[in-house]
Amino acid sequence: MTARESLVRLCVLYPDLLGTYGDGGNATVLAQRLAWRGIGVDLVSVESGESVPDSCDLYLVGGGEDGPQTQAARGLAASGALHRAVDAGAVVFAVCAGMQILGERFPDRHGIDQPGLGLLDCITMRVDRPRAVGELLTYDATVTGSGGEVTSLGTLTGFENHGGRTVPGPSATALGRVEIGEGNGDGSEGVVNGRVLGTYLHGPALARNPLLADALLRWVLQVDTLSELDDTDVEALRQTRIAAARQHELAPRRTWRDRLRGS
Amino acid sequence: MSSSSPSHAGGPGLRARAAVALGSVVATASRTVNLGSGSVIGGRASLMVHPGLLRELTASRDVIIVSATNGKTTTTRLISAALAGDRPVVSNSLGANMEAGIAAALGTAEPAATAVLEVDERWVPGVLRSTQAGTVVLLNLSRDQLDRSQEVRHLAEAWRSCLLETPPTTVVANADDPLVAWAAGVAPTVIWVATGLSWHADAAGCPECSGRITFGPNTWRCTDCGLARPETQVSVDDTAIVIDGTRTAIAMGLPGHINRVNAAFALAAARSVGVGIPTAVEGIESVREVAGRYRVASFNGRSVRLLLAKNPAGWHEALELIAAPPAPVIVAINARIADGHDPSWLWDVEFERLRSRFVVVTGERQHDLAVRLRYAGVDHVVAESIDEAVRVAAGRPEHRAGDTIDIAANYTAFQQYHERMSDYS
Numbered sequence: 001m002t003a004r005e006s007l008v009r010l011c012v013l014y015p016d017l018l019g020t021y022g023d024g025g026n027a028t029v030l031a032q033r034l035a036w037r038g039i040g041v042d043l044v045s046v047e048s049g050e051s052v053p054d055s056c057d058l059y060l061v062g063g064g065e066d067g068p069q070t071q072a073a074r075g076l077a078a079s080g081a082l083h084r085a086v087d088a089g090a091v092v093f094a095v096c097a098g099m100q101i102l103g104e105r106f107p108d109r110h111g112i113d114q115p116g117l118g119l120l121d122c123i124t125m126r127v128d129r130p131r132a133v134g135e136l137l138t139y140d141a142t143v144t145g146s147g148g149e150v151t152s153l154g155t156l157t158g159f160e161n162h163g164g165r166t167v168p169g170p171s172a173t174a175l176g177r178v179e180i181g182e183g184n185g186d187g188s189e190g191v192v193n194g195r196v197l198g199t200y201l202h203g204p205a206l207a208r209n210p211l212l213a214d215a216l217l218r219w220v221l222q223v224d225t226l227s228e229l230d231d232t233d234v235e236a237l238r239q240t241r242i243a244a245a246r247q248h249e250l251a252p253r254r255t256w257r258d259r260l261r262g263s
Numbered sequence: 264m265s266s267s268s269p270s271h272a273g274g275p276g277l278r279a280r281a282a283v284a285l286g287s288v289v290a291t292a293s294r295t296v297n298l299g300s301g302s303v304i305g306g307r308a309s310l311m312v313h314p315g316l317l318r319e320l321t322a323s324r325d326v327i328i329v330s331a332t333n334g335k336t337t338t339t340r341l342i343s344a345a346l347a348g349d350r351p352v353v354s355n356s357l358g359a360n361m362e363a364g365i366a367a368a369l370g371t372a373e374p375a376a377t378a379v380l381e382v383d384e385r386w387v388p389g390v391l392r393s394t395q396a397g398t399v400v401l402l403n404l405s406r407d408q409l410d411r412s413q414e415v416r417h418l419a420e421a422w423r424s425c426l427l428e429t430p431p432t433t434v435v436a437n438a439d440d441p442l443v444a445w446a447a448g449v450a451p452t453v454i455w456v457a458t459g460l461s462w463h464a465d466a467a468g469c470p471e472c473s474g475r476i477t478f479g480p481n482t483w484r485c486t487d488c489g490l491a492r493p494e495t496q497v498s499v500d501d502t503a504i505v506i507d508g509t510r511t512a513i514a515m516g517l518p519g520h521i522n523r524v525n526a527a528f529a530l531a532a533a534r535s536v537g538v539g540i541p542t543a544v545e546g547i548e549s550v551r552e553v554a555g556r557y558r559v560a561s562f563n564g565r566s567v568r569l570l571l572a573k574n575p576a577g578w579h580e581a582l583e584l585i586a587a588p589p590a591p592v593i594v595a596i597n598a599r600i601a602d603g604h605d606p607s608w609l610w611d612v613e614f615e616r617l618r619s620r621f622v623v624v625t626g627e628r629q630h631d632l633a634v635r636l637r638y639a640g641v642d643h644v645v646a647e648s649i650d651e652a653v654r655v656a657a658g659r660p661e662h663r664a665g666d667t668i669d670i671a672a673n674y675t676a677f678q679q680y681h682e683r684m685s686d687y688s
């Protein structure tokens with residue numbers, strides 16, 4: 001396969017509403033991994049109230065709080081641009097509150113269900129437990145590309161900070177299975193529908209998980225392989241965070257009731 | 264300085280004195296069993312037997328309250344210094360900035376001393392109510408550690424309603440921070456300070472109407488409602504502080520624009536309680552370190568300077584202060600409870616600004632920082648300890664023998680190193 005010639009267009013959606021947990025770093029990571037490989041990149045950042053372009057290759061939606069989350073969902077629904085982009089084959093990577101609004105419905109700050117964008121087959125509900133705050137680790141994860149090819153993502157590591165439970169629907173697959181932490185709340189972590197991916201991993205996720213970052217880039221570039229990068233620093237970080245999670249250094253607080261619920 | 268407290272003009276009443284005495288016994292006991300300085304736990308004991316203690320301890324004195332996310336310790340120190348040539352001053356200078364620590368600091372002060380109180384952002388309403396402070400200095404509000412920006416807005420709301428409920432004689436406030444400006448705008452008399460600071464990431468939404476705020480040079484306004492930057496009375500430039508059009512030259516003992524801004528707040532506050540400008544300036548110029556911040560110390564035989572930054576807004580300022588390129592610098596990150604367990608805010612800091620320097624990375628979350636610097640395109644190396652970091656930085660070809668090496672650290676890393684410096688200086 002030949003790499004495309006034009007610039008890769010990355011779009012960060014509503015960082016003013018969904019920029020609470022450093023998830024803007026995901027854009028930095030993707031842009032650098034392209035630049036290091038000599039691939040041109042155009043990074044646009046769209047704040048709430050501005051018009052959303054529908055011609056970008058990859059959209060990033062970050063985590064945020066309940067109030068701004070509802071506002072972001074309304075803005076994106078009204079714009080329709082993200083739906084048009086997904087129909088045209090764009091990749092979407094959404095984190096935490098960003099994933100929740102891409103689903104069918106999610107709870108607002110008062111616990112009332114709000115309609116999501118329907119780009120991910122999942123619903124999110126509020127559960128009666130403390131917020132899940134701590135290291136989140138999955139067993140080896142994979143994603144399946146549009147051509148059916150399966151890509152290994154290795155162990156996914158990140159930090160989670162959320163109060164919701166997300167239930168993937170029949171047409172969705174999970175991104176991974178939880179080894180440590182809460183994730184979706186049913187033992188799974190993240191939601192995938194085609195080229196739209198959601199996850200509870202902050203950290204930011206793509207800084208801690210370069211295989212995931214490169215999987216997204218391969219989809220965008222429509223190539224099977226990408227050149228190797230020097231990920232020495234990232235490997236050192238991954239090893240320390242994976243070890244810390246397994247030692248329950250920052251384990252989310254979970255009650256016995258949570259455990260009995262089968263999560 | 265008005266109060267309905269039953270105490271005499273001469274000082275706290277019998278019950279207050281008994282409460283203070285108990286606090287000091289508890290504090291001594293706490294120090295003896297090595298629980299830290301003991302002042303907070305002692306103050307807590309005093310407040311338990313006498314909840315009205317703070318009101319009584321401040322009933323007969325002038326009170327200045329200082330609060331902010333960043334810079335409150337430094338500004339409190341500068342105000343204390345500005346007042347010291349004019350009158351006795353008492354301050355909670357150990358950074359014990361919640362009610363118990365404040366009560367402990369005031370308990371043993373002479374009755375006539377002016378209280379200059381650093382107050383935790385969340386405790387401003389309670390402390391204002393108890394002390395009826397005549398002057399309130401509000402520097403900035405931004406996200407700290409794991410706080411959510413929604414909470415920053417709640418803080419602004421709490422500040423606003425307490426200023427309505429217990430209006431101080433004078434508020435000195437940052438005109439460039441929309442959250443602070445919105446909160447302080449309800450006070451009857453506000454001295455607005457033009458800070459020229461450019462950190463706006465936590466104030467994008469209008470606190471009045473949730474609309475969008477647009478920023479320009481020395482201006483901001485909400486595009487949806489009437490909220491806009493107020494007219495300012497105080498500003499700073501490289502050599503002077505300007506109040507009501509009058510320039511006062513100042514030779515700061517602390518580095519950087521941010522500290523000239525802190526000094527402007529201090530000068531305005533000192534003037535509002537009747538201190539002469541020359542006396543206040545002399546005091547402000549005499550401050551060369553604040554609880555270890557900016558202090559040049561000797562460490563393993565090398566000259567080092569410690570800088571503290573706790574959150575993205577603080578790092579934004581710290582990166583301004585560090586030694587000019589090509590000097591190598593040390594950056595240290597921990598993620599303990601006091602720092603926040605999640606250091607993903609590192610991605611909200613523009614570390615790209617360090618590109619022309621070599622950075623030695625250390626602290627307990629050294630690898631998080633190393634990855635951030637890798638993606639920022641900053642040349643760096645990881646060191647396992649502060650001793651190794653200083654050795655590596657001193658051995659770099661860019662380091663000139665005898666130059667001071669800057670160490671920028673977040674809270675608990677700073678505390679660790681500060682203690683070590685004390686041993687070596």
Ligand SMILES: [Zn+2]
Nearest residue numbers: 469472485488
């Ligand atoms: Zn407005």
